[in-house]
Amino acid sequence: LAELAGDFEVAPGLPGSHLAALTAQEQELLRFLTDGRTNREIATALGLSDQAADRALVEMYARLGVSSRSEATALALREEAVP
DSSP states (O other): OTTTGGGSOOOTTOOTHHHHTSOHHHHHHHHHHHTTOOHHHHHHHHTOOHHHHHHHHHHHHHHHTOSSHHHHHHHHHHTTOOO
């Protein structure tokens, strides 16, 4: 995945500091995405309904200026935002 991370473009003008502005839950969501977890697995881990997890992911994508889990994962890997 790390090799592919450079293939995705992030919305222009969004510095990596947007990653730092994520809420604790959004940071956890991003970690789960980079671990390859499904939306259902994320929902279960966070104690959310599937719909609530989906909404949280969409809100996180908007905050990051991306439109998909692949772009969010690529951004996190590129910016080394997850261990």
